[in-house]
Every structure is written in structure tokens, then in C-alpha cells.
Amino acid sequence: MDYQAILDRLQKDFIPDTAMGNVASYIPELSKVDPLKFGIYLYAHDGSSYEFGDSQEKFSIQSISKVFTLTIAKELLGKELWKRVNVEPSGTAFNSLTELEREKGIPRNPFINAGSIVVADALLTVLDNPKKDLLKFVRKLCGSEDIHFDESVARSEKKHGYRNKALVNYMKSLGNITNDTEDILDFYFYQCSLAMTCDQLSKAFMLYANEGKHFRSQEQVIDPQSVKRINAIMQTCGFYDEAGEFSYRVGLPGKSGVGGGIVAVHPQHYSVTVWSPMLNDKGNSALGMKVLEDLTTLTGLSIF
Amino acid sequence: MDYQAILDRLQKDFIPDTAMGNVASYIPELSKVDPLKFGIYLYAHDGSSYEFGDSQEKFSIQSISKVFTLTIAKELLGKELWKRVNVEPSGTAFNSLTELEREKGIPRNPFINAGSIVVADALLTVLDNPKKDLLKFVRKLCGSEDIHFDESVARSEKKHGYRNKALVNYMKSLGNITNDTEDILDFYFYQCSLAMTCDQLSKAFMLYANEGKHFRSQEQVIDPQSVKRINAIMQTCGFYDEAGEFSYRVGLPGKSGVGGGIVAVHPQHYSVTVWSPMLNDKGNSALGMKVLEDLTTLTGLSIF
Amino acid sequence: MDYQAILDRLQKDFIPDTAMGNVASYIPELSKVDPLKFGIYLYAHDGSSYEFGDSQEKFSIQSISKVFTLTIAKELLGKELWKRVNVEPSGTAFNSLTELEREKGIPRNPFINAGSIVVADALLTVLDNPKKDLLKFVRKLCGSEDIHFDESVARSEKKHGYRNKALVNYMKSLGNITNDTEDILDFYFYQCSLAMTCDQLSKAFMLYANEGKHFRSQEQVIDPQSVKRINAIMQTCGFYDEAGEFSYRVGLPGKSGVGGGIVAVHPQHYSVTVWSPMLNDKGNSALGMKVLEDLTTLTGLSIF
Amino acid sequence: MDYQAILDRLQKDFIPDTAMGNVASYIPELSKVDPLKFGIYLYAHDGSSYEFGDSQEKFSIQSISKVFTLTIAKELLGKELWKRVNVEPSGTAFNSLTELEREKGIPRNPFINAGSIVVADALLTVLDNPKKDLLKFVRKLCGSEDIHFDESVARSEKKHGYRNKALVNYMKSLGNITNDTEDILDFYFYQCSLAMTCDQLSKAFMLYANEGKHFRSQEQVIDPQSVKRINAIMQTCGFYDEAGEFSYRVGLPGKSGVGGGIVAVHPQHYSVTVWSPMLNDKGNSALGMKVLEDLTTLTGLSIF
Structure with missing residues (x-):
């Protein structure tokens, strides 16, 4: 070719x-x-x-980062992960609450925001230092140490991330979130940055x-x-x-x-x-x- | 292998x-x-x-028949078909009306019932004898003349097909159906049979x-x-x-x-x-x- | 005053x-x-x-006619009626299918179209001549014989009433309609006229x-x-x-x-x-x- | 009588x-x-x-408290209030996010949770000391000083109020919330207590x-x-x-x-x-x- x-x-x-x-x-x-x-x-x-x-x-x-976190979570959690997030395509926008309500707090897949937040929550439970571990994994995959979080992007998302805050709290109210919601969003915004x-x-x-x-x-x-x-x-x-x-x-x-x-x-x-x-x-x-x-x-x- | x-x-x-x-x-x-x-x-x-x-x-x-009718419709209509039906996965059941309402009468894809009904409607417009033409196409594909509609199945579906009748009338009310609704359902039930x-x-x-x-x-x-x-x-x-x-x-x-x-x-x-x-x-x-x-x-x- | x-x-x-x-x-x-x-x-x-x-x-x-048909149905059927239609306000448009799907074919109230169609179906079951009986009831209420159906309006609604046809067939598919759908719509369009x-x-x-x-x-x-x-x-x-x-x-x-x-x-x-x-x-x-x-x-x- | x-x-x-x-x-x-x-x-x-x-x-x-806060807000804000909350009955549960999504962040009425949270937000903007003012108003209405917040109830709601946290953040993401979300919920949980x-x-x-x-x-x-x-x-x-x-x-x-x-x-x-x-x-x-x-x-x- x-x-x-x-x-x-x-x-x-x-x-x-x-x-x-x-x-x-x-x-x-x-x-x-x-x-x-x-x-x-x-x-x-x-x-x-x-x-x-x-x-x-x-x-x-x-959101490309969602593939990396899913890969790590799948390795560490195996089938347990699929009790908390499905693998079906979503019929609505990536940050919709309607679908999440219909599905009783189980996100349709790990690539809509709600699903990736569940993945982040799962990683917080099993990893000692999720940010560092994610960085290490991605650096290894592409054979380069020159990969970093953009802290100004992460901080800005945190400041304006009301929709994601709504999603994580909604899932928490339905029992599908384990860790502190602020900690989860902190990790989630870093991964995206x-x-x-x-x-x-x-x-x-x-x-x-x-x-x-x-x-x-x-x-x-x-x-x-x-x-x-x-x-x-x-x-x-x-x-x-x-x-x-x-x-x-x-x-x-x-x-x-x-x-x-x-x-x-x-x-x-x-x-x-x-x-x-x-x-x-x-x-x-x-x-x-x-x-x-x-x-x-x-x-x-x-x-x- | x-x-x-x-x-x-x-x-x-x-x-x-x-x-x-x-x-x-x-x-x-x-x-x-x-x-x-x-x-x-x-x-x-x-x-x-x-x-x-x-x-x-x-x-x-x-519903396997939906692949055959889509294939024929795609050949005959080309891109025009995609003005009337999308190619996105559906987030709900195959015969849901909710999604169809949200999408203003444009079915999410040609494999949910609503979408295949639109395909059937399109075929009725361009084919002189849709049932015969479909049979001919399928017989040719598998190299066998021994393929038939099961009329008792088709008639029974017609008698009980209230949900599909609802779908076709709903889309008609929104302008996405051209032919007579009974004619469309007749063809649709035959194809499925x-x-x-x-x-x-x-x-x-x-x-x-x-x-x-x-x-x-x-x-x-x-x-x-x-x-x-x-x-x-x-x-x-x-x-x-x-x-x-x-x-x-x-x-x-x-x-x-x-x-x-x-x-x-x-x-x-x-x-x-x-x-x-x-x-x-x-x-x-x-x-x-x-x-x-x-x-x-x-x-x-x-x-x- | x-x-x-x-x-x-x-x-x-x-x-x-x-x-x-x-x-x-x-x-x-x-x-x-x-x-x-x-x-x-x-x-x-x-x-x-x-x-x-x-x-x-x-x-x-x-739709003002819906009050008359409800009144007759309530007299004739009593509490039985409320097994088939609720009395809650509707959160969406009068001819929405989404709500009807969520409520499994039980209309929210007798004044949205779906609800009034259920009332019409109920009247068809208990009245020998629903159109005549309705006319008689209304004429009596206002003390005037000079009240008629407008047949041209009724026929025109029938010709264009795809949405209502969708509603009645959808409810029929869910078991909340007893009579022939065409007969019901015929009476429904007459009452509205x-x-x-x-x-x-x-x-x-x-x-x-x-x-x-x-x-x-x-x-x-x-x-x-x-x-x-x-x-x-x-x-x-x-x-x-x-x-x-x-x-x-x-x-x-x-x-x-x-x-x-x-x-x-x-x-x-x-x-x-x-x-x-x-x-x-x-x-x-x-x-x-x-x-x-x-x-x-x-x-x-x-x-x- | x-x-x-x-x-x-x-x-x-x-x-x-x-x-x-x-x-x-x-x-x-x-x-x-x-x-x-x-x-x-x-x-x-x-x-x-x-x-x-x-x-x-x-x-x-x-939730009976919602009538009191609405009364105060209506007095202080007049018609401005109705730009941010409607007066239509809700077709779904009191804490639904679906309806709020459909209505683009404008709650259906001031008595569902989302609506009362908007009222609370409005009061926070116009009152110097909302908790004290609310208490004063209610005490006056019933001619008794012996009315208090139940702090243990308020604190407990705050600790478990993930659904309400989801609601306020969701509305904030859509521009219908002015004050700090934590401050609003603090007042809201106190009023309910x-x-x-x-x-x-x-x-x-x-x-x-x-x-x-x-x-x-x-x-x-x-x-x-x-x-x-x-x-x-x-x-x-x-x-x-x-x-x-x-x-x-x-x-x-x-x-x-x-x-x-x-x-x-x-x-x-x-x-x-x-x-x-x-x-x-x-x-x-x-x-x-x-x-x-x-x-x-x-x-x-x-x-x-």
C-alpha cells in the first residue's frame, strides 16, 4: 500500500x-x-x-483518553466492570441525562461522559495513584516520556463542569458511584486534559x-x-x-x-x-x- | 481454517x-x-x-429480510434514501415510538421497524411489482427458485400488526410516508414472511x-x-x-x-x-x- | 354582579x-x-x-366535545373507566406518543387525544348508536334541536387523521382498545365535528x-x-x-x-x-x- | 357547617x-x-x-415549605420569576431529570424539586439572610415563635442529597442558576427541614x-x-x-x-x-x- x-x-x-x-x-x-x-x-x-x-x-x-482508561479498567476489573456500564450505542447526546434516567443510572457505554465517569470511579478504587498510573501507561504505549496533563485545561473544566457534576451526582443518587464525587471529577478532568x-x-x-x-x-x-x-x-x-x-x-x-x-x-x-x-x-x-x-x-x- | x-x-x-x-x-x-x-x-x-x-x-x-430490501433500495435510490432514514444505532426497542417522535419521523436506521417501513415505502414507489421483484432478487442471490412468501404468516402479521400500523401512520402524519399505508404494510408483512x-x-x-x-x-x-x-x-x-x-x-x-x-x-x-x-x-x-x-x-x- | x-x-x-x-x-x-x-x-x-x-x-x-363524551362514559361505566385512562395532567403535547409509550398505553387523561379515543372506544361498546345518542345528549343539555355533525369536517379529519390512527393502533397493540379501530375513529371524528x-x-x-x-x-x-x-x-x-x-x-x-x-x-x-x-x-x-x-x-x- | x-x-x-x-x-x-x-x-x-x-x-x-418560599419570591420578584420557572404540571416524578432536559433547564413548576431550587436561588440573590427571613415570615404567618429548622434533618439531607445536587448542577450548566450551588442547596435543605x-x-x-x-x-x-x-x-x-x-x-x-x-x-x-x-x-x-x-x-x- x-x-x-x-x-x-x-x-x-x-x-x-x-x-x-x-x-x-x-x-x-x-x-x-x-x-x-x-x-x-x-x-x-x-x-x-x-x-x-x-x-x-x-x-x-x-474524550480520546476514555479509550486508555477503559483499557486499564478492563484489565484490572474484568467482567465486574460490565455490571456498572453497558456496551450499547447511545441514542442521544454524549452528556444526556434522559437516557441515564431511563437506564436507572447504568450508562449505555464507557465512551459517553457518564460511562467514562464510572470507569474513572472504578479506577480510583483499585489504583493508588490514578493520575500517575494513567500517565505511566500512556507514556509506555507511545514510547515517549513527553506526555503531560494540561493543568490549566483541567482546572478550567473543573470550574465549568456543571454538567459532569450533575452526571456523577445523579449516578451517585442511584448507587452507581463509590468514591467521593469531587475526587472522581478531578481525575476525570485530568485524564481529558x-x-x-x-x-x-x-x-x-x-x-x-x-x-x-x-x-x-x-x-x-x-x-x-x-x-x-x-x-x-x-x-x-x-x-x-x-x-x-x-x-x-x-x-x-x-x-x-x-x-x-x-x-x-x-x-x-x-x-x-x-x-x-x-x-x-x-x-x-x-x-x-x-x-x-x-x-x-x-x-x-x-x-x- | x-x-x-x-x-x-x-x-x-x-x-x-x-x-x-x-x-x-x-x-x-x-x-x-x-x-x-x-x-x-x-x-x-x-x-x-x-x-x-x-x-x-x-x-x-x-427482520433478516430488511437487509435484502435495504440492498435493493440503496441500489435504486442511492443517497436520496438517506434523507428519509438515518444510519445511527437506536437507543431503544425496535418498535419504539418515542425515539421516532424525538427524531421528527425520521427513523434512526433502516433495521428498526420504522426504518424498514420507510424502505418498503420507497420500494413501492420505484418498483412495479415489489413482491415479485424482491422474490426474484433473493432467489438469484442464493441460486434457488425454492423460496416463497409464507402467506399464512403474512396474513397473520397483518391481522395483528397494530404496532406497525401505528408506526406507518405516525410517519405519514409527519410527512415521511408517500404511498398508501395499507399497501406499504402489505408489502412489509410479505417481506418478513x-x-x-x-x-x-x-x-x-x-x-x-x-x-x-x-x-x-x-x-x-x-x-x-x-x-x-x-x-x-x-x-x-x-x-x-x-x-x-x-x-x-x-x-x-x-x-x-x-x-x-x-x-x-x-x-x-x-x-x-x-x-x-x-x-x-x-x-x-x-x-x-x-x-x-x-x-x-x-x-x-x-x-x- | x-x-x-x-x-x-x-x-x-x-x-x-x-x-x-x-x-x-x-x-x-x-x-x-x-x-x-x-x-x-x-x-x-x-x-x-x-x-x-x-x-x-x-x-x-x-376537543370541547371530549367533555360530553367523558360525561356520558362516566355515567355508564363508573369506576371501570379509570382502569383504562388516568386523570393526571399531561406533560407533553396533546397528541404525543412518547408519554403513551412510557405509560404503557394508558392515556394520562381523557382530554388528550389518546384518552378521548379510549372514551370513544368505551362508548362504542355500551351504546347501540353512539353518534345518535351523543347528539341526543348534547341537544338535551342545551335545549336545542339545532345541533348537527359537520360531515365535511368529519370526513376531512378522517382523511388526514394519521396521528390519531397511530394513537389508536398503538393502544390496540398494547391491549387498551376493544373495538375496530376504524369504527372508533369514525365516531371520534364525528364527535369532534x-x-x-x-x-x-x-x-x-x-x-x-x-x-x-x-x-x-x-x-x-x-x-x-x-x-x-x-x-x-x-x-x-x-x-x-x-x-x-x-x-x-x-x-x-x-x-x-x-x-x-x-x-x-x-x-x-x-x-x-x-x-x-x-x-x-x-x-x-x-x-x-x-x-x-x-x-x-x-x-x-x-x-x- | x-x-x-x-x-x-x-x-x-x-x-x-x-x-x-x-x-x-x-x-x-x-x-x-x-x-x-x-x-x-x-x-x-x-x-x-x-x-x-x-x-x-x-x-x-x-416540600410544604415550597409554598412559603414561592410566596416570598413571588412578592419580591413578580413576573421576573416566571422567566425561570413555569407553572405547568409535571408529567413525571418530582425529581426527574428527563423533563428538565426536554425543557432546557426551565423547571415545569415551582413545586417540583428543580423548580423550588430555582426559587431558592432567586431568594439567595434578593435576601440578605434567607434562612432568617424565611423563619420570620413563617413565624409571623402562624403567630408563633416556636418554629425552627431541624438541623439534624438539614445536615442529613445535605449529606445524601445527590439527586438535588445533580439537579442544581444541571440547571447551572444550562444557565438557569445564579448563585453558588452549595449555598443554594444549603438554604434549600434548611427550608425543607x-x-x-x-x-x-x-x-x-x-x-x-x-x-x-x-x-x-x-x-x-x-x-x-x-x-x-x-x-x-x-x-x-x-x-x-x-x-x-x-x-x-x-x-x-x-x-x-x-x-x-x-x-x-x-x-x-x-x-x-x-x-x-x-x-x-x-x-x-x-x-x-x-x-x-x-x-x-x-x-x-x-x-x-
Whole structure:
């Protein structure tokens, strides 16, 4: 597969334009980012890599972090986790309370906010130092120590995170939260504030394209069965209320964040990260969705 | 891949037992079926096939027919179809009116009842003889003339189909239905009444495991891009409110029907049909779900 | 109480203006009415009456008819009726399916469409000739033979009544409908098509302001306990999703219809009908709501 | 009216029995109350009073306090208040988040929890010392200094009030909350912890049965128009999801609390308080509902 030619073509075809969408504005720190940033990094199964644009610049990974925390929680808790969170796609927005009420406090999946908060709560119970452990895990996955929480983003989310505060308290009232709500949100906002580059994310996500093995050392970090299952959740639930659309157009498991990043994996083939901060009305990177659609059309590769 | 050994193992491990679930009972015709029927038929990409049990006995395919009508409608209408039905997973039961109200009469996807009724309406507009054309299409796909509507099932559904009547009238009130509501339901109930064997279904569904080509003649019936997209919809929406669970456990695109059939496809590898009429509380074949989970574990194959 | 002076004042203060709202347009027959029609008729407990404007012109009473059918059904069925319909205010629009789904096919109250359809179904079971019996009852109440169904309105509703068709079929699927759905809708659309004047309606509704006695003969038509209860339902449920607002502003039990009529009663004091066909966005007469608010302010009378 | 004979009859007919319902148990302080407590106090418009049982024992008035805070807020804020809270009955439980989501953070009425929290927020903005001012107002209304907050109840609610915490944070996320969420809940839980007797409550609520005048001094505390409107809200919204049922059976404006108290008023006639801590499944005093139904039947008096 001539990935270089394909990326050259994408770079030529897609020019970011401020009319494409709006940068996330619910906290000041995210709204300051240059809307025209645009980068892509593809790491192929054979160890080669391809990139262009702002692929080496860090951005706030936000909800992409939910895949990391789910992976750790699944390893540590196994089937116990599924008593507290389901794996069904959500029919409504990522921060909806209606669905949570209908489901009696059991979030539909671990990638809506409520579900990831439950995962965070579970990690607080089993880890001595969740923030440090998460950092260590992510740094290992992408083979780089240069990964940090963005404290100003975390603090700002904490200050404005009333919706998430509502979610955690609501689930607490229904018995699905164990730890102190403030402690959980503190960890949750920190995890979302992780700043990473397209390069780092693609390498980390090779875990899911490489049967659970580290992209470089080939160490078996998690077992293949776990990878299969996390990919299945990404496929059906990775894009909020646009999961079906992404599956339909792109046909790969993936996860987006309101920082404008999208990571997608093609098992046995590659992992790829696109970053463009302008969001569509569903909260996913507008340009990122289009680029990935063309990428899978040009490669002719799709899991389907 | 030694499919024969795997099927031998499945046959040994799974013995139907009436405690597993209940046969669909909302119409007398479906409730009469022997709950202990159990068959499987796997058609491999290399043309070999494997089967055991009641794999040559016909059963009511019910909602599996929605894949056929969607395929025809997609070919004939192209993008126009997506103005009237979305491709997002549904967060509620297959015959829910609440979601339809929230979405202003646009069904979430073509595999919930409301969505398939819209597809039926679309086919009534473009086809001169929808029933005959559907039969012709399905017969061609599986290379057998011995496929028929079960008129007693169709008539019985028509007599008891108040919920579907509610759905079509509700969408009509919101402007998303063109033809006469009785005509649409007549076609819809006929399509659901198709009686087919595991053998026939697996051969027909090779279309989706073989890049759109006929299982025997290798004729290109639909283009590969269409297959990719229909598979994506099966992956995210094929099992009502258990789509995520199926994706998580089995990891293949598939479609179930309340007659107890489930078809799943692994692109480039195989298509497989299981039939066991006892349903779990989500309306999917209880035994079928378990068998397919073990099948993908034993083959070690999954799209993820 | 100088009702004449008060009506003079209202006539002076309120001049209909086409900017006030829109005439019901979902069926052609209703949309043809002159939006500037405006009439009021007040019948006092002492037998005196007061009126101005188009108070002697007939209009389509629509949902006001639901009070008549409820009254008959309550007499004939007693407590049995409340197994099939509740008396709680509805939190959503008058023709919502969501609420009906949440409540498993038991309508919230007899004044939303679903509830009145259940009442119609109940009447079909116990009456030999429901249309004739309804007409007889209403004619008796207002002491006038000159009351008829408007067949063109009834036929037009039948032709366009997809939402009501959805409601009745949905309830049938949940076991809360006994008779043939077409027969029920036929009766329901006829009841809604009743054409009456402000004069006739006020006289008929004296039943509810006069402890169940006929306005003229003082015959006890229904017992006082029944009146108290029907008034309570009018108070809490008479104005769709604006019941609280009407109660807050006007403070009387009442019932509106999309034909632009509103009837309100002040027990032991008077019954009053206003007609102005322009509707607000909740489907109630915009001018009618305002006139009645001023009327209760000017009379200083309110049940509260 | 021979109120004494009627109360004698009620005392004879109604004997509390632990099978009637369950005492509120969501906080330990409320669960400790003796379920067999039972008292009634009726204050007639002519200044006479009637009582039996535990009518002089204090209990936690809980949601009955919402009428007091609404009264103060309405006086101080006038129409501004209605931009932030509606007056429509709620179709769902008193602490539902679904409805609040549908209505974009504007509570349906001031008597569901969300609505009363908005009222509390409004009071925090305009009052220097809301707790003290509330206490002063209530003490004045019933002419007794012996009214206090129950601090152990307030603290316990604060400790377990996750649902209310969810509500206030959710509304804050939608811009309908001004003050610090902790401060608002502190005031809200204090208001609910007010401990009063049947005697005190009936005297205080004479305000609403006496055109806004003090039961003893006849001082005009609030204007009659305000009384009419608050009574209208009690009528349509005073009993959570059982408002219609109460209106249907009792036919008076009223308000209940989970402490087992119910106050009802018949304008120009009387105010009455019943206390029995066993609740039905809607959260209203089971015995209290029945007693008040019989009371209005025996008096023959109803606003309808």
C-alpha cells in the first residue's frame, strides 16, 4: 500500500477553512486554539510511518483518553466492570441525562461522559495513584516520556463542569458511584486534559491495531481478546451520536475528542490520527471525518 | 481454517434446551415452531460449506429480510434514501415510538421497524411489482427458485400488526410516508414472511462477504462500496437494542430475526447462519448469540 | 354582579387582529374560517345571559366535545373507566406518543387525544348508536334541536387523521382498545365535528356550573359528585400543555378546542364561552385565553 | 357547617395501620418517625378550630415549605420569576431529570424539586439572610415563635442529597442558576427541614383561604390576586405525579411533603392539615389523601 501517495493526495485535497465548523468553546483554554491547525500521522503495521501538517504539535485529547482508561479498567476489573456500564450505542447526546434516567443510572457505554465517569470511579478504587498510573501507561504505549496533563485545561473544566457534576451526582443518587464525587471529577478532568501529538496517539493506538502488542517492542500489553472487544466498542460507540455515520462512511473503529482529534485503527494494517479543531454540530472534527472517509476510500481498506 | 472441526465442536457444546428462551408468540403462526430446532450453515469464501442440524429446514426470516430490501433500495435510490432514514444505532426497542417522535419521523436506521417501513415505502414507489421483484432478487442471490412468501404468516402479521400500523401512520402524519399505508404494510408483512433455510441465507449473504459478488457465479451484483456500507449498518444496528453486545461478543456484522435466525458475515472469509427459535428478552435468538460468540472465538477470526 | 358592564368592557378592550395567531390549518375545512370571528356568551346562575359579537354563529367545537363524551362514559361505566385512562395532567403535547409509550398505553387523561379515543372506544361498546345518542345528549343539555355533525369536517379529519390512527393502533397493540379501530375513529371524528354556537355551549355547560342540573328545567342530569370530578379534570387537564397557565391566569375549570372555542365554568355562578379562531402555539384560542383572564379579574370571581 | 361532627367521624373511620405505606427512608432522620402518628387540625374562616390526634406534635414539613418560599419570591420578584420557572404540571416524578432536559433547564413548576431550587436561588440573590427571613415570615404567618429548622434533618439531607445536587448542577450548566450551588442547596435543605405542627400549618395556610390576610390580625400580607395564583399552582402541581388524582378526589388546592403532612385550603371556608407519615408509592401521605377525600365528601364543600 502506497500510504505516502495517499497522504500526499489528502494534503492536496483538504485545506482547512474557518467555515468548516467551530472550535470547542465551553472552556476558554480550548477556544484559544488556532482553528486552521491540521495534521495527520499514520503508523503502518510494518513499522513505517507517514505524516503531514501539524502532526507533531500537541493538542488536548479530551474524550480520546476514555479509550486508555477503559483499557486499564478492563484489565484490572474484568467482567465486574460490565455490571456498572453497558456496551450499547447511545441514542442521544454524549452528556444526556434522559437516557441515564431511563437506564436507572447504568450508562449505555464507557465512551459517553457518564460511562467514562464510572470507569474513572472504578479506577480510583483499585489504583493508588490514578493520575500517575494513567500517565505511566500512556507514556509506555507511545514510547515517549513527553506526555503531560494540561493543568490549566483541567482546572478550567473543573470550574465549568456543571454538567459532569450533575452526571456523577445523579449516578451517585442511584448507587452507581463509590468514591467521593469531587475526587472522581478531578481525575476525570485530568485524564481529558492529556496533551498529545498525532504521532504519539497513532503509536499508542497501534495497541488496538496490533493484537494488543506494543508498536515498537511487540510486548503483549493486553490480550487479543481484549483488543477485539475494545475495538468493537469504538466501532459502535466512538463518535457519540454520529457513531453510525462514522461506521457507514469510514468503516473503522475509532474515537474522537472535542479537541478536534480523531484516532482510527485498521487491525493488522495501521493506526491513524487526524487533528483539526473545527467541530461539526455533533462535536466531532468536521475535517477529520471527511479526511478519514477519503483515506479508507483511497486505501480501499475497511474492516467491512 | 478447519471449519469442520469447529462446527463439530459447536454441535457438541450446544444442546438446545427449552429453558433458554421463548419462541416468538405475537402471531400464532410463529408460536407453532418447535423450540428445539437448531441448525447452522457456514459458507466459506473458497466455496466449501459446513453444516449440521436443521440447516436445510425453512424458517421465517422476518427482520433478516430488511437487509435484502435495504440492498435493493440503496441500489435504486442511492443517497436520496438517506434523507428519509438515518444510519445511527437506536437507543431503544425496535418498535419504539418515542425515539421516532424525538427524531421528527425520521427513523434512526433502516433495521428498526420504522426504518424498514420507510424502505418498503420507497420500494413501492420505484418498483412495479415489489413482491415479485424482491422474490426474484433473493432467489438469484442464493441460486434457488425454492423460496416463497409464507402467506399464512403474512396474513397473520397483518391481522395483528397494530404496532406497525401505528408506526406507518405516525410517519405519514409527519410527512415521511408517500404511498398508501395499507399497501406499504402489505408489502412489509410479505417481506418478513419469507421462508428460507440456513443454507439459502448463508449463500445469499455471501454477497456481503464477497465484495458484492454472487457466491457462485462471482457476478458483481452490487459494488464493493455498497457492501462496505451495508455491513457497517449491520454492525451498528443489526440487533436492535443488543447491537453493541453482539459487536462486543461476536465482532461481526450480522442481522437477526424473531423467527430465531441470525446471519453474520466475515468479509473475505465466510457467511454463516444459525437458527434456534428461542429468543432472549431483546428478541434475538438466545442460543444463536452464544453459538456465534464461540464460533468467532474458535476461528480466532473477527473483523477487529 | 354587573355582567353586562363587564362584557361591554371586554368588547371594548379586545379587538381581534390577524397577528394574534393562526387558524387551525391541518384540515382544509377548519382553515376556511374567518380569523376575525369573535363572540362571547355568558349564562349566569340566575338564568340571565349576556353576549356580544358572533355568539350565535356555529363553529366546530372539536376537543370541547371530549367533555360530553367523558360525561356520558362516566355515567355508564363508573369506576371501570379509570382502569383504562388516568386523570393526571399531561406533560407533553396533546397528541404525543412518547408519554403513551412510557405509560404503557394508558392515556394520562381523557382530554388528550389518546384518552378521548379510549372514551370513544368505551362508548362504542355500551351504546347501540353512539353518534345518535351523543347528539341526543348534547341537544338535551342545551335545549336545542339545532345541533348537527359537520360531515365535511368529519370526513376531512378522517382523511388526514394519521396521528390519531397511530394513537389508536398503538393502544390496540398494547391491549387498551376493544373495538375496530376504524369504527372508533369514525365516531371520534364525528364527535369532534359537532358545530355549536357560544350560546349553545354555555347553556350545555351550565350542567357543570349547576351541580349537574339542566340549565332550564333544573332536572338533575348527573349527580353533583360527578360534576365535581369532571370539573377537577377540566381544571388540571383542559388545555393540553397550557393547563397550568390557564389555571394560573383564569382560575376556572374549562375546555378548549382547535376550532377556537373555549368554555369555562364558575360553579354556582356562571358558564361562559368565547370563540376566536386564531390559536396560540399551544393550540388554544389566543384571544380567548386573554378575554377569560380579564373576565375573572373584572368579576373578581375565581374558584381560588 | 358542623366541623366537629365531621372530625369525630373521621377520627372514628380512620385508624392508622402500618400496612398503609412506608415512612420516608432516604435519610435516617425521617425514617425514625413513628408510622402510626396521626393528627388533623382544621381552622375555619370564622376563627373556630377543630383537631384530634397528634395535631400539636411537630413534624418535618419538607416540600410544604415550597409554598412559603414561592410566596416570598413571588412578592419580591413578580413576573421576573416566571422567566425561570413555569407553572405547568409535571408529567413525571418530582425529581426527574428527563423533563428538565426536554425543557432546557426551565423547571415545569415551582413545586417540583428543580423548580423550588430555582426559587431558592432567586431568594439567595434578593435576601440578605434567607434562612432568617424565611423563619420570620413563617413565624409571623402562624403567630408563633416556636418554629425552627431541624438541623439534624438539614445536615442529613445535605449529606445524601445527590439527586438535588445533580439537579442544581444541571440547571447551572444550562444557565438557569445564579448563585453558588452549595449555598443554594444549603438554604434549600434548611427550608425543607422546618418542623411544624398541624395547628401551625393550618394557621399559616389561612393566608391562602383568606384572600391573603393573616388568620388572626386580618392584616393583608399578600394581595388576593397572588393568593388566587398560588392556589392555582397548588391545585395543578401540589402533589407531584398525583396532582390530578388529588384534584379529582379532594377538589381543593393543597401541598404535600414526604414527612407525611398535607395541607389543603378551601378559600373562604377553611384550611386543614393532616399528618400521617406512611407514604403511598407517589410519595404522598396514604392516609392523608383518604382522610381529605372523606372530609370534602362529608362537608359537601369543594371548589368545584
